[in-house]
Amino acid sequence: MLRLPKFRYLQPKSVAEAVRMVSDGGPDALFVAGGTDLYPNMKRRQQVPKVVIGLAQLKQLRTTKGKPAQGMVLGAGLTLTEVAEDRRIQHAYPVVSKAAELISTPLLRNMGSIGGNLLLDTRCNYYDQNYEWRKGINFCMKKDGQICWVAPSSPRCWAVQSSDSAPVMVAIGAQVKLISSSGERLLPVAELYNDDGIHHLNKRPDELLTEIHLPPTNGWRATYWKLRRRGSFDFPVLGVATCLRLTGDGTVEHAKIVLGGIGSCPIEATLSEKAIIGKRLTEETVHDAAEAAYSPVKPLDNTDFATYWRKHMARYYVACTLRELGGLPQGLPHPETENSVPALRVFSSGPFS
Amino acid sequence: MGGANGAERKDLRVIGKPHRKVDAASKVTGQTKYADDLVLPRMLYTKILRSTVPHGRILKLDTSKAESHPGVKLVLLGKDLPIPYGALPVSEDEHPLAIGKVRMMGDPVAAVAAVDEDVATEALDLIDVEYELLPAISSIQAALDTPEPRIHEYGEYGNIHRRQAYEFGDVEVGFAEADFIREDVTFYEGSTHLALEQHASVAQFGHDGKLTLWTCTQDPHYLHRSLAKVLGLPQNHVRVIATTNGGGFGGKCDPFAHEIIVSKLAMMTGRPVKICLTREEVFYCHRGRHPVLMSTKTGFKKDGTITAMHHRTFLDGGAYGGHGVASTFYTGVLQPTTYKIKRYKFEAVRVFTNKAPCGPKRGHGTPQPRFAQEIQMDKIAEQLGLDPAEMRKKHLIPPNSLTVNWLRVGTMGLGKCIDKVVEGSNWKERFRKLPYGKGIGLACSGYMTGAGTPIYWNSMPHSGVQLKLDRSGGATVFCGSAEIGQGSDSILAYIVAEVLGIDPFDIRVVTADTDLTPVDLGSYSSRVTLMTGNAAIQAAERAKGMLIQAVSAKLEVPADRLVFADRRVFDSENPEKGVTFVEAVWLAEAKFGTLGTVGSYKPAPAPGKFKGSGVGPSPAYSYTAAVAEVEVNPETGIVVVPRVWIAHDIGQCINPVLVMGQIEGSVYMGLGEALMEEMTYRGNRNVVHKFPSFLEYKSPTTMEMCDVITYLIEDQDSNGPFGAKEAGQGPQLPVAPAIANAIYDAVGVRIDEVPITPDKVLKAIRAKAKGQEGRYGPTVFPRCDMPASIFVPTPEEGGDGKAVERQPVLA
Numbered sequence A: 001m002l003r004l005p006k007f008r009y010l011q012p013k014s015v016a017e018a019v020r021m022v023s024d025g026g027p028d029a030l031f032v033a034g035g036t037d038l039y040p041n042m043k044r045r046q047q048v049p050k051v052v053i054g055l056a057q058l059k060q061l062r063t064t065k066g067k068p069a070q071g072m073v074l075g076a077g078l079t080l081t082e083v084a085e086d087r088r089i090q091h092a093y094p095v096v097s098k099a100a101e102l103i104s105t106p107l108l109r110n111m112g113s114i115g116g117n118l119l120l121d122t123r124c125n126y127y128d129q130n131y132e133w134r135k136g137i138n139f140c141m142k143k144d145g146q147i148c149w150v151a152p153s154s155p156r157c158w159a160v161q162s163s164d165s166a167p168v169m170v171a172i173g174a175q176v177k178l179i180s181s182s183g184e185r186l187l188p189v190a191e192l193y194n195d196d197g198i199h200h201l202n203k204r205p206d207e208l209l210t211e212i213h214l215p216p217t218n219g220w221r222a223t224y225w226k227l228r229r230r231g232s233f234d235f236p237v238l239g240v241a242t243c244l245r246l247t248g249d250g251t252v253e254h255a256k257i258v259l260g261g262i263g264s265c266p267i268e269a270t271l272s273e274k275a276i277i278g279k280r281l282t283e284e285t286v287h288d289a290a291e292a293a294y295s296p297v298k299p300l301d302n303t304d305f306a307t308y309w310r311k312h313m314a315r316y317y318v319a320c321t322l323r324e325l326g327g328l329p330q331g332l333p334h335p336e337t338e339n340s341v342p343a344l345r346v347f348s349s350g351p352f353s
Numbered sequence B: 001m002g003g004a005n006g007a008e009r010k011d012l013r014v015i016g017k018p019h020r021k022v023d024a025a026s027k028v029t030g031q032t033k034y035a036d037d038l039v040l041p042r043m044l045y046t047k048i049l050r051s052t053v054p055h056g057r058i059l060k061l062d063t064s065k066a067e068s069h070p071g072v073k074l075v076l077l078g079k080d081l082p083i084p085y086g087a088l089p090v091s092e093d094e095h096p097l098a099i100g101k102v103r104m105m106g107d108p109v110a111a112v113a114a115v116d117e118d119v120a121t122e123a124l125d126l127i128d129v130e131y132e133l134l135p136a137i138s139s140i141q142a143a144l145d146t147p148e149p150r151i152h153e154y155g156e157y158g159n160i161h162r163r164q165a166y167e168f169g170d171v172e173v174g175f176a177e178a179d180f181i182r183e184d185v186t187f188y189e190g191s192t193h194l195a196l197e198q199h200a201s202v203a204q205f206g207h208d209g210k211l212t213l214w215t216c217t218q219d220p221h222y223l224h225r226s227l228a229k230v231l232g233l234p235q236n237h238v239r240v241i242a243t244t245n246g247g248g249f250g251g252k253c254d255p256f257a258h259e260i261i262v263s264k265l266a267m268m269t270g271r272p273v274k275i276c277l278t279r280e281e282v283f284y285c286h287r288g289r290h291p292v293l294m295s296t297k298t299g300f301k302k303d304g305t306i307t308a309m310h311h312r313t314f315l316d317g318g319a320y321g322g323h324g325v326a327s328t329f330y331t332g333v334l335q336p337t338t339y340k341i342k343r344y345k346f347e348a349v350r351v352f353t354n355k356a357p358c359g360p361k362r363g364h365g366t367p368q369p370r371f372a373q374e375i376q377m378d379k380i381a382e383q384l385g386l387d388p389a390e391m392r393k394k395h396l397i398p399p400n401s402l403t404v405n406w407l408r409v410g411t412m413g414l415g416k417c418i419d420k421v422v423e424g425s426n427w428k429e430r431f432r433k434l435p436y437g438k439g440i441g442l443a444c445s446g447y448m449t450g451a452g453t454p455i456y457w458n459s460m461p462h463s464g465v466q467l468k469l470d471r472s473g474g475a476t477v478f479c480g481s482a483e484i485g486q487g488s489d490s491i492l493a494y495i496v497a498e499v500l501g502i503d504p505f506d507i508r509v510v511t512a513d514t515d516l517t518p519v520d521l522g523s524y525s526s527r528v529t530l531m532t533g534n535a536a537i538q539a540a541e542r543a544k545g546m547l548i549q550a551v552s553a554k555l556e557v558p559a560d561r562l563v564f565a566d567r568r569v570f571d572s573e574n575p576e577k578g579v580t581f582v583e584a585v586w587l588a589e590a591k592f593g594t595l596g597t598v599g600s601y602k603p604a605p606a607p608g609k610f611k612g613s614g615v616g617p618s619p620a621y622s623y624t625a626a627v628a629e630v631e632v633n634p635e636t637g638i639v640v641v642p643r644v645w646i647a648h649d650i651g652q653c654i655n656p657v658l659v660m661g662q663i664e665g666s667v668y669m670g671l672g673e674a675l676m677e678e679m680t681y682r683g684n685r686n687v688v689h690k691f692p693s694f695l696e697y698k699s700p701t702t703m704e705m706c707d708v709i710t711y712l713i714e715d716q717d718s719n720g721p722f723g724a725k726e727a728g729q730g731p732q733l734p735v736a737p738a739i740a741n742a743i744y745d746a747v748g749v750r751i752d753e754v755p756i757t758p759d760k761v762l763k764a765i766r767a768k769a770k771g772q773e774g775r776y777g778p779t780v781f782p783r784c785d786m787p788a789s790i791f792v793p794t795p796e797e798g799g800d801g802k803a804v805e806r807q808p809v810l811a
C-alpha cells in the first residue's frame, strides 16, 4: 500500500500559534486542514513537508459570522459538509452551498475544509501519480523534473485549477483573509490565483487563510454547473460559475462568468459577459454568450475526457447557467421532432448522476 | 455422474431458497482474514522495483547500496529465479523478475525484503538500473508493422503471438446462398477487473523444507504447480492456501510474480515474507479484458437466416502470454451458441505489445465478439425491416443440438429470456416509438458453465470433494474451490445440506488449501457451482448411502422409504419412526468405521475432435437476454442508462439471491465497459498507463448504476447439480450491445466501439446532422497473413467432428 512519508505533526492552540509555528518551520512546514488534498499528495510524494501543522482543532477557523445583507464571513476551517448543510448559507448563498455539495464524496466532505478547497493544489494526469509512475516519465516540471509532458515545448506548467468553490468565489466577488507573522491582508479571491500550474497561488506559504468574506446579498443571483464523469468522486473537468444582477425588466446589469477546471486559474469569460450586459436574456443572447465562451477555453490533455469535447461543453454549460438564471427552458427544440429535448440530468451535479 | 444429478428431487428444502451465505456474517463484521490481514512473527516485507521503461535491455543492475541499507535483508534478482512460467503451458514466457530485458512499464526487476515496508521502499531508490531503450509497441497496428525488435523470441513471427483459423463448412458457399451480406468493423476497448482487494501474499518456509503460501488467488491448484516448478521444489512440499479473495473477476487467476517472489524470499531468508501491492501495481498485473478489433461479415436471408459468418479478430495481448491463447479462441468459439449459423469461419490474431498483459476478465474473450454480433444483429433487423427480438427468436439454436462448430448445447432458454425482457420493458410499444433522445435496445448471449478441458492436459477429475461425518453430527466438506465472493463455499454447504437433510449452517466448509482439500481447478470459466456441486452431490449421496444402510437395519425400514430432512432420518410412510441425524451417524460409524466419502466430477468428452476443439465445449450453456433503456442528450452526447431488464436462463437456482447478485454485478460491470472503463496508455510518453488509480480509471459508482429488473428462467439442465447452470459471467455479455443498440434507437447513430463516451456520441450526431454517416467506430481492419483454416465439416453436413483436408471449391 501507499504510505505517508515521515513528518512531524504540530497542533497549534490558536491562530497566533499556528502562524508562529509555520514561520518557525520555514519552507519545510505546511498547514493541513482536512488533509484530503495534502495527505494523498504526500503519499504520492508530490509534497513532502517535514512539519505538518494541523488546523482542524482551531475553533476560530470554524465559525460563521455576519449577516447576508452586509456579507457573511465563513471560517476557512468549516468542513464542506458544514458549508453545504448550513441553513443560512443555503438560504443566502445557495451557489456556495451547492458548489460545496458537489465536491468529491460525502466522506471526503466531512473532512475537507472550504479553505483547503480554495487552496487545493493544481491537478494534472502526469502529476497526480505515484512516485514510481512519475519516475517512469522522468518526472515533470511541477515536481522533480524538467519538462512539461502536456506541452513539452512550453516553459510553464499547465496543471489545472480544480477546486469547485474557486470559480464560484471569484464570480460572486468573495475575499479571503490571510494572516502571517508580518500582518494580515484581505484579498479578492480573483487575485488569489495565478495562471501558472506551479505558482498557482498568490499567497506566501507562511500565510494562514482564516476567513472567507462573502459579498452582501444585494440582488445578484448565481449558479454553478460542474462537469465530471460521474455523479460523485470526480474533480471538475469544467465548472461554470455565473453571477448576474438583472434590472426589473430583466436587463443584465452585472455579469461574471467564471470557468474553472479548464486552466491553471479560474478564467473569466469576459466576452461572454459582454455579450449579455445591457441586454435581456433570450435564446439569442444566451447563444451569443455561449459562443463567446468557446475560444478562451483551451483545455489540454491532462484531465479526464477528450479535450475537444470539454471545449464544446464550455459553450453548452455557459448557456445552461444563463438559461437557469434567466428562467429560460433548458434544451433546444429538435428539428426531428416537435418536442423540446430535455437536457437530461446534467443539471449541475454531473453528467451521469 | 449420470442422471439428473439430484434434479429428480421434488421437494427441495435448501436448494432454490434464499439462504444466507455461510461466510456473510464474518465478512460484514470484519472477521474474515484477507491475505493482507495476516501477520506472522518475524515477518519481513517486500517491495518490488519495477521497470521505468516500456521495452528495454537491462545494461546495468547494481544493488550493492540497497543491500547495505540498514534493515534490508535481501535483494532478489531475476537470476535467482531462472525458470519461466505462465498460466498456460503453451506460453510460459514470464519470469518473476526480469532477466536481461523488460517488456512493459511496471515489469518487476528486483525485489527487496526488509524489516518494514518503509525500509523496503527506501531501498528501491538505491538500486541502480540502466536500460538500453528498445522501440516500444503500443497498438495492434504497430505490432503488425513492427516485426523487429521482437518482444518475445517465441510465437508466430515478428510480434504476433498467435494466429488461429477455423472454418466450419465452406463459408463461400454460405455467402453465395445469402440474400444480403454485410461486414461491420467494431472495437472493444480493454478494461481491468478493479477488484477492491489489492493482491497480497504471505509466504513461510518451514524447517521441514516445506513452503506455505497464503495468497488471494482464484486458482490455487494451478498456482501450486507453477510455484513448485519455478522454485524447484517437489509439489508435495508446496502448500497454497487461497485466502478469501476480495473480488477476483479473473484478475487473480494467473500465477503472479509477487507470489513467487515472496516464496523465494521466505526460502532464502528463513523468515515469513509478505507483500501487498499498491493499486498501481495491480494495474500492472492486469490480465484484464483484451482490446479487440473485429470484423464480422455475415450473409443472411430476407427472414434473418444466417447462411454464413466470417468473423475475424485482432487481440492486443500486452506484454505476456498469460491466458491469451485461450482468450484468442474465445473471441470466436462461442459466437454460434445463440443463433443458427450455417457456416462459420473464424480467424484470430493475438499480438504482443509493451503494455500490461491481458487475460481473463468476466466473460473471458467473449464480451467483445458478442458486442460485434449483437449490434450487427440489430443492423440486420433494421435492414430487413424486422423486429430485432422477433428475428432473433426465429433463428435460435435448438435445445439438445450441436452448433456449427461442434459444441453440444443442452437446455436452451434464450427464447423464454427474450419473451421476458420484451414483456417487461414493454418493448413492442416502445421500440422505435420513443421521442428523440430516448431509446431501448436488445441484445442476447450464451455462455459456458465451465470449460470442458483443464488448462494442462490430464484425464483426472476437474473437481473433487471429500466429506467427513463425525459423531457430533457435524459434516465437513473439503474442496479445492476458491471463494472469491461469488458464494462457492455456500454452494457446497447448501448442496450437502440438501442431500443429508441437515441445515447448511451445521456444515463446516474447508476450501482452497492444497494440503487439505482435493483438487478443484479454480474459480474461472463459471465452472465452480456445476463442477463442485456435482462432486458434492456424489460425495453426499455416498455418505447418505452408508447412513441409509445403517438406519434401515436398525429401524427395519426398507432403504427406499427412508427420508432425510429436518436433521432426521425417517420412514416416509410413518414419519414418527426415525432417528436423529446424529444417531444415524453413530449407527453408520459403528457399522462402517470412521465415516468419509469422496465425490468427483469430470465433464463428458466434447463432440469436436479437431485440433483446438478443447476450447468452447462446456457441460451446459447459460443464456441471457437484456433490454437497456437509455437517455441521450443530443447536445452533449451524454448517455444515461436508467434501467436494464435482464432475463437469465440459470437452469436451477441453488440460491436465487446469489444468482441475482451475480446478474446485477454483471450488469454493473457491463455498464462500466459500455460507458466509461478503458485501460489507456500514452503511446508517445513511454507507454505509461494513463491513470492507474481508482480515481482516474473511471468505473461507475452507485450514482451511475441503473435499475435492474431481473428475471430468472429455470429449466433444469441434466448436467448441472440439481439442474443448475452458471450466473457469474454470461449476464454481462448482452449489456454493452444492448446499450449501443438503444443509443441508435434514441438518436439514430451507431457507436461501434466501447466505451461509448459522450465525445463519440456527439461526433456521430454531428456527422449525421451534416449528412454524413451517423456512426463512430473503427473504419479499417488491418491485414495479416493467415495460415490455412482448419476445415471441419458441420454436423448438418454429416461431419464427424474431425478436421478434413479441404476440398477445393469447384470453379
Ligand SMILES: Cc1cc2nc3c(=O)[nH]c(=O)nc-3n(C[C@H](O)[C@H](O)[C@H](O)COP(=O)(O)OP(=O)(O)OC[C@H]3O[C@@H](n4cnc5c(N)ncnc54)[C@H](O)[C@@H]3O)c2cc1C
Pocket: A030, A031, A032, A033, A034, A035, A036, A037, A038, A039, A040, A055, A076, A077, A080, A102, A103, A104, A105, A108, A111, A112, A113, A114, A115, A116, A117, A118, A119, A120, A121, A162, A163, A164, A165, A207, A208, A209, A210, A233, A234, A235, A236, B695
Ligand atoms: C477522491 C477525491 C476527490 C476529490 N474531489 C474534489 C472535487 O470534486 N472538487 C474539489 O474541489 N476538490 C476535490 N477534492 C479535493 C479536496 O478533497 C477538497 O478540495 C478539500 O476541500 C480540500 O480541503 P482539506 O481541508 O482537506 O485540504 P488539505 O488537504 O488539508 O489542504 C489543502 C492545501 O491547502 C493548505 N491549507 C489548508 N487549509 C489552510 C489554511 N487555512 N491556510 C493556509 N493553508 C491551508 C494545505 O497546506 C494544503 O496545501 C477531492 C479529493 C479527493 C481525495
Ligand code: SF4
Pocket: A123, A124, A125, A126, A127, A140, A141, A142, A143, A147, A148, A149, A150, A151, A156, A157, A158, A159, A197, A302
Ligand atoms: S502541466 Fe506539465 S508541468 Fe504541469 S503537472 Fe502537468 S506535466 Fe507537469
